Amino acid sequence: MSQNTSRVTPEAATRYCVDLLLHAGLPEADAHTVARCLVHADLRGVHTHGITRMQVYMERLADGLINPRPDMVVTKPTPVAAHVDGDNALGFISATRAMDEAIAMAGEFGLALVAVNHSNHYGMAASYIIQAAEAGFMSFAFSNAPSAMPAWGGRAPLLGTSPFAAGAPMGEGVAPFVLDFTPAITTRGALRRAVHLGKPIPEGLALDKEGRPTTDPKAAFEGVVLPMGGPKGSGLAMLMDVMAGVFSGAGHAGGVADLYGGTRPQDVGHMFMVIRPGLFMTTEDFLARMDVLKKAVHDLPRAEGFDEVLMPGERGARTEARYRSEGIPFTEEDIAFLNKTASQFGTSEIELQG
Numbered sequence: 001m002s003q004n005t006s007r008v009t010p011e012a013a014t015r016y017c018v019d020l021l022l023h024a025g026l027p028e029a030d031a032h033t034v035a036r037c038l039v040h041a042d043l044r045g046v047h048t049h050g051i052t053r054m055q056v057y058m059e060r061l062a063d064g065l066i067n068p069r070p071d072m073v074v075t076k077p078t079p080v081a082a083h084v085d086g087d088n089a090l091g092f093i094s095a096t097r098a099m100d101e102a103i104a105m106a107g108e109f110g111l112a113l114v115a116v117n118h119s120n121h122y123g124m125a126a127s128y129i130i131q132a133a134e135a136g137f138m139s140f141a142f143s144n145a146p147s148a149m150p151a152w153g154g155r156a157p158l159l160g161t162s163p164f165a166a167g168a169p170m171g172e173g174v175a176p177f178v179l180d181f182t183p184a185i186t187t188r189g190a191l192r193r194a195v196h197l198g199k200p201i202p203e204g205l206a207l208d209k210e211g212r213p214t215t216d217p218k219a220a221f222e223g224v225v226l227p228m229g230g231p232k233g234s235g236l237a238m239l240m241d242v243m244a245g246v247f248s249g250a251g252h253a254g255g256v257a258d259l260y261g262g263t264r265p266q267d268v269g270h271m272f273m274v275i276r277p278g279l280f281m282t283t284e285d286f287l288a289r290m291d292v293l294k295k296a297v298h299d300l301p302r303a304e305g306f307d308e309v310l311m312p313g314e315r316g317a318r319t320e321a322r323y324r325s326e327g328i329p330f331t332e333e334d335i336a337f338l339n340k341t342a343s344q345f346g347t348s349e350i351e352l353q354g
Contacts, residue, residue, distance in 0.1 A: 007327030091122030
């Protein structure tokens with residue numbers, strides 16, 4: 001793997017994605033929604049869910065496995081609950097629509113619940129948490145995923161590794177509280193990126209298809225990743241499937257199709273809960289109390305080897321600010337891969353920062 005990197009501005013990364021997605025037949029507004037989410041992941045340093053994923057989305061669009069122009073149907077069984085039939089849309093589009101619906105209902109009634117089925121991989125979960133936080137709301141996000149991890153004690157894949165995410169606003173100009181983590185020790189996206197970069201994975205993350213520990217990401221991808229905390233991670237992954245799969249009417253219990261190499265629509269499910277912070281006090285009081293929490297975290301005595309103690313989301317916000325100023329770093333292998341995708345679909349190579 002090369003240690004050399006090139007920088008790409010967020011604007012250039014967005015143009016690269018939008019050009020590809022327009023070529024695939026997406027409406028311009030939807031193309032910008034997808035690009036915004038992918039570039040946001042790279043800006044926050046989550047390159048496993050960034051623009052290098054365009055290649056698999058483009059292939060699935062070309063193969064008719066994702067609907068480029070979905071006719072999503074929203075039904076509302078109660079004033080504070082909605083269901084979105086994603087019509088096999090890219091997950092970024094159906095999830096953004098669902099979060100918009102939830103924010104609107106929570107703004108009127110104080111809280112809202114929106115479930116989504118017939119969707120696809122929706123990228124970095126933090127995108128939707130930040131969407132809610134920037135509108136001034138607390139939120140939870142659930143999504144399920146293709147089988148990649150065994151239930152605790154098993155060795156065959158059954159559960160997904162999609163992240164659990166939650167967040168809350170922290171006030172004007174302050175990075176929101178953003179919790180976003182997978183119930184697995186690692187993700188299949190991370191394994192896929194390690195294969196792409198020719199890089200081994202650390203010990204203890206995965207088993208090969210024979211159930212043996214491995215540091216080979218390709219063997220791990222063909223086997224299983226392991227749950228974090230043993231039965232705790234396994235139980236959390238099951239909860240994701242209950243909330244996002246069973247509850248929404250989407251694929252579940254191993255029924256979500258694989259993003260890579262799958263031959264049918266994924267039928268991923270999502271579920272979002274949004275809460276107005278000013279339900280039990282004023283919003284100003286809520287934000288002041290969050291500020292007290294943040295200060296308490298920052299003021300903790302440091303453990304050995306730590307220079308500071310941070311709130312969830314602060315590190316990503318700092319990375320985003322730096323990359324917006326300096327450009328997003330990509331390895332030579334990443335740039336070659338991105339340009340290969342552009343060539344494959346007849347669009348322009350990604351523009352490097354001068």
